[in-house]
Amino acid sequence: MLGKLVHQIKNQDKKNTGYFADGSRRYPVARLRFNVSNGEVRGMSLFALLYPSKTLSDMYLPIESLNNHESLEVIEKSVRLKLKEKLAIIEEKYGDSGNNKEDARWYYLAPMLMDGVIYAKHWIEDIVWEMNTDEEDTTSEVRSSSKDKRNKGFIAHIDKLRSYLDAPEEIHLGRKPEDLLETLVNMVLGSPAICIYRSNGRSTARATSLAKVFVNNFNLPESTAIIDLAYGRCRDDNSHWQNVLKYCKDGCFQAMIDEYIHMLKETAGFQSDGNQYQIVHDMMMDSLKIHTATYIADTYPDFKKRINGADRKSDGCRIRSSYAVGFTKDAGDNSKVVMRKENIRNAFNSPMRPFVLATTSIGQEGLDFHNYCRVIMHWNLPSNPIDLEQREGRINRFKCLAIRQNVADKYGKADGITFKRDIWTEMFEAAKAEKQNDQSELVPFWCFGKNQSVKIERLVPMYPMSKDEVNYERLIKILSLYRLTLGQARQEELLEYLFKEFKDTSGLKKLFIDLSPFSKGKEG
Known part of the structure; x- marks a missing residue:
C-alpha cells in the first residue's frame, strides 16, 4: 500500500518515503495528533474518535436493526432523523444566530452537549487518567521519552475542552458545517469509542482507552496509506479523522468488534468468574499493542570498515520489526523485553494485523490460530501423517x-x-x-x-519434478488409517504395512478404534 501511494506523489519531497527514513517522520506522517501551533490547539476534532457518546450510542441498536432486516441506507435514514431533532435543540440553546461563520466545534461539542455537561466532565477525568498510562501514544507531535512532554499537546486540548464545559452558557456556536449531519451519522455507526462502548459494558474509560489503541494503529504509515488510497487525500491533515470514520463505518467496525468480543468472552469465561468485561478489555489491549523492535544487521560495507580500522563504532543497518520476529522470548535492543511468542499469537488471533503467520514446526502443536484463519499452506510436507493433522488442527478448532x-x-x-x-x-x-x-x-x-x-482450505504447492506430489497422495491415504495404530508400538511401520497390503482400505473400518461417547451411545 505504501509503495502504491508513493508512486502517486507528484512534486513532493520523497526523502522520507524510503525504508530507512527516520521512524517519527516516515511518509505518510501520522495525522491523528493533538497538535498545538502558535499557542492554538489544532486537533480538537480528534475527540470525535475518542468520545463514547451515550446519546449517539443509543441512536443505533444493532440487534434491533438485524431483527428488522434493515439495510445500511435505512439505518442511516433513521439515525439522521434522530440527529436532526437533537441538533435543533443544541442550536436553539447554544447557537449564535448572528455568527454566520462555519464553526468546526460542532463536530466534537454537539455529542457532548447532547449527553450533558456532567457526563462529559466525568469522561474527561477518565480519559486523562487513561492517557497518562499510555506508553504507546502516537497522537503527540512531540516524540520524547518524557511522558510529560508527550502529553503536553493532549493536556492543552483537554484544558480547552474543560473551558467550554465549565461555562456552557458562554458557548456560542456559529454556523453548522455542511457535512456535520453525515459526520455524526458516521460517528454513530463507526466511531471506535462509540462502538466499543456499545459492545463491552458501556464503560467510558474502557471505550476510550481501547479506541486510543485503534487511533494509534491508524497513525501507522501503512494504515494512513490505506485510508488515502480508499478515500483520497483530505483537504488538509486535520480532516483525516473524517476519512477514518468513513473507513470504520464502511468496514463494519461494530460487527467486527462484536465478533471479537464474543470470541474473547469464550476464553475469559473459562479463565475467571470475575468482571468479564474488564477481562475482555485487558485481553484486547494486550493483543492490539505490539511493540516495534529494532535489530542491528551487520553489512559488508560496515564489516569492511571495521577490518580496515576506519570505523570501529558503526551502528550497522537498523531494521524495524513489528511482526517478523523470532517465535521465541526475544526483543530488539530498543524495545522492552516481552514474550514475543504470546504477543504474536494474540495479535494473529485478533481481527487486526498480522494477517499472515509463517512458522516452523514449533507452531504445529499446542498453539491455536483459529480465531481469524481458515487457510493453511504447507511449505513442505511432513513424513508423518499425524504431523499433518496436527498442523491443520491449529485452525480447525472450537468456533473457528x-x-x-x-x-x-x-x-x-x-x-x-x-x-x-x-x-x-x-x-x-x-x-x-x-x-x-x-x-x-x-x-x-x-x-x-x-x-x-x-x-478449511489446505494449500500444498506442487513444484515441477517435486517428490511432494507423490508424498501428498500417500499422506492423505495413510491419514485415514492412522487411528488404527492407537496404543500400538512402532506406529509408522504398522501404517506402512497396512498401506501396502490392503488395496481396498474400506474394509479396515471394522478394525478402527472408536472411543467417542457419541458412537458408544449409538451402539447402546
Whole structure:
C-alpha cells in the first residue's frame, strides 16, 4: 500500500518515503495528533474518535436493526432523523444566530452537549487518567521519552475542552458545517469509542482507552496509506479523522468488534468468574499493542570498515520489526523485553494485523490460530501423517473462523429467529437446536455437517519434478488409517504395512478404534 501511494506523489519531497527514513517522520506522517501551533490547539476534532457518546450510542441498536432486516441506507435514514431533532435543540440553546461563520466545534461539542455537561466532565477525568498510562501514544507531535512532554499537546486540548464545559452558557456556536449531519451519522455507526462502548459494558474509560489503541494503529504509515488510497487525500491533515470514520463505518467496525468480543468472552469465561468485561478489555489491549523492535544487521560495507580500522563504532543497518520476529522470548535492543511468542499469537488471533503467520514446526502443536484463519499452506510436507493433522488442527478448532462464517451465513438473517441480547451466542444456539439425532455433539461448534458453504482450505504447492506430489497422495491415504495404530508400538511401520497390503482400505473400518461417547451411545 505504501509503495502504491508513493508512486502517486507528484512534486513532493520523497526523502522520507524510503525504508530507512527516520521512524517519527516516515511518509505518510501520522495525522491523528493533538497538535498545538502558535499557542492554538489544532486537533480538537480528534475527540470525535475518542468520545463514547451515550446519546449517539443509543441512536443505533444493532440487534434491533438485524431483527428488522434493515439495510445500511435505512439505518442511516433513521439515525439522521434522530440527529436532526437533537441538533435543533443544541442550536436553539447554544447557537449564535448572528455568527454566520462555519464553526468546526460542532463536530466534537454537539455529542457532548447532547449527553450533558456532567457526563462529559466525568469522561474527561477518565480519559486523562487513561492517557497518562499510555506508553504507546502516537497522537503527540512531540516524540520524547518524557511522558510529560508527550502529553503536553493532549493536556492543552483537554484544558480547552474543560473551558467550554465549565461555562456552557458562554458557548456560542456559529454556523453548522455542511457535512456535520453525515459526520455524526458516521460517528454513530463507526466511531471506535462509540462502538466499543456499545459492545463491552458501556464503560467510558474502557471505550476510550481501547479506541486510543485503534487511533494509534491508524497513525501507522501503512494504515494512513490505506485510508488515502480508499478515500483520497483530505483537504488538509486535520480532516483525516473524517476519512477514518468513513473507513470504520464502511468496514463494519461494530460487527467486527462484536465478533471479537464474543470470541474473547469464550476464553475469559473459562479463565475467571470475575468482571468479564474488564477481562475482555485487558485481553484486547494486550493483543492490539505490539511493540516495534529494532535489530542491528551487520553489512559488508560496515564489516569492511571495521577490518580496515576506519570505523570501529558503526551502528550497522537498523531494521524495524513489528511482526517478523523470532517465535521465541526475544526483543530488539530498543524495545522492552516481552514474550514475543504470546504477543504474536494474540495479535494473529485478533481481527487486526498480522494477517499472515509463517512458522516452523514449533507452531504445529499446542498453539491455536483459529480465531481469524481458515487457510493453511504447507511449505513442505511432513513424513508423518499425524504431523499433518496436527498442523491443520491449529485452525480447525472450537468456533473457528470457517464455523462462524457458516453459522452467520445460515442463521444471521434467517426468518423466525429474533435476537435478544448476544447475536453470536444465539446464532450458535439456533444451530445447535437444528442438530440431527445422528450427528455428533461436535456439531455445530467443531464441524457444521455436510452442507457447509465455507471450509478449511489446505494449500500444498506442487513444484515441477517435486517428490511432494507423490508424498501428498500417500499422506492423505495413510491419514485415514492412522487411528488404527492407537496404543500400538512402532506406529509408522504398522501404517506402512497396512498401506501396502490392503488395496481396498474400506474394509479396515471394522478394525478402527472408536472411543467417542457419541458412537458408544449409538451402539447402546
